[in-house]
Amino acid sequence: MNGTKTALVTGANKGIGFAIAQGLASMGFRVAVGARDLERREEAVAKLRAEGADAFGLALDVTSDESVAAAAASLSRLDVLVNNAGIAGGFPQETTSLDLGILRTVLDTNVFGVLRVTNAMLPLLLRSESPRIVNMSSNMGSLTLRTGPILAAYASSKTMLNSITTLYARSLAETPVIVNSACPGYVATEFTGYAGSRMPAEGAAIALRLATLPDDGPRGGFFDDAGVVPW
Numbered sequence: 001m002n003g004t005k006t007a008l009v010t011g012a013n014k015g016i017g018f019a020i021a022q023g024l025a026s027m028g029f030r031v032a033v034g035a036r037d038l039e040r041r042e043e044a045v046a047k048l049r050a051e052g053a054d055a056f057g058l059a060l061d062v063t064s065d066e067s068v069a070a071a072a073a074s075l076s077r078l079d080v081l082v083n084n085a086g087i088a089g090g091f092p093q094e095t096t097s098l099d100l101g102i103l104r105t106v107l108d109t110n111v112f113g114v115l116r117v118t119n120a121m122l123p124l125l126l127r128s129e130s131p132r133i134v135n136m137s138s139n140m141g142s143l144t145l146r147t148g149p150i151l152a153a154y155a156s157s158k159t160m161l162n163s164i165t166t167l168y169a170r171s172l173a174e175t176p177v178i179v180n181s182a183c184p185g186y187v188a189t190e191f192t193g194y195a196g197s198r199m200p201a202e203g204a205a206i207a208l209r210l211a212t213l214p215d216d217g218p219r220g221g222f223f224d225d226a227g228v229v230p231w
């Protein structure tokens, strides 16, 4: 398929998602800014366009079947999907007293949202010559590292997301679709109360690398800037 490649970033109105949209645009992609709030979406698109990006807004709530189906139906081409939208779920998330409502809410966005969006977008991605999917995970989901504060809903959602990444890689092994998980590090965004030590553009870098992997690039892995993150 010739012409300008199209990328969709979910949760692209702010934080790391916005930085990923900026980065993909600067690499020549036409970028769909997936965001659920009209005002925040239009503001982000305007900012990207002012920087010279070929960007457009795409109404997208990853927790809604209708919203995701409508978003997929409105696209005619998709080469890269970055499943970036994610929520922490609030505090506390102590395992021994975990509110299961929080777990459901977090899973609905961080895991079901990724399946919902990915499966809706797959028919489009399968028409691309070099389709790539990046799932924004976290080293807090690493069963080996067991890092960060105890956020029982959030951390386990990212563990499950990593599992989903490896399952997609198996299901899509005979196709050109390359799927990987990315960890952005500890980034200063609303998500962390701007406490992270890295800037959004630094957090976006690994997603940009995985979104533009060569055809023989790794499949079904978990990576950060330093390389492979242990599961």
Ligand code: NAP
Binding pocket: 010, 011, 012, 013, 014, 015, 016, 017, 034, 035, 036, 037, 040, 060, 061, 062, 063, 083, 084, 085, 086, 087, 109, 136, 137, 138, 139, 183, 184, 185, 186, 187, 188, 189, 190, 191, 192, 196
């Ligand atoms: P952020 O600044 O809070 O941005 C999160 C984005 O996700 C926002 O655009 C938000 O939209 C969107 N979103 C949430 N629920 C959504 C839904 N149902 N439908 C569509 N969009 C939705 O967070 P961030 O720090 O950039 O995090 C981005 C990703 O990186 C997340 O998956 C997070 O788990 C991961 N991550 C972050 C860090 C870190 O240190 N920041 C570390 C590891 C992993 P609204 O503006 O509408 O809420």
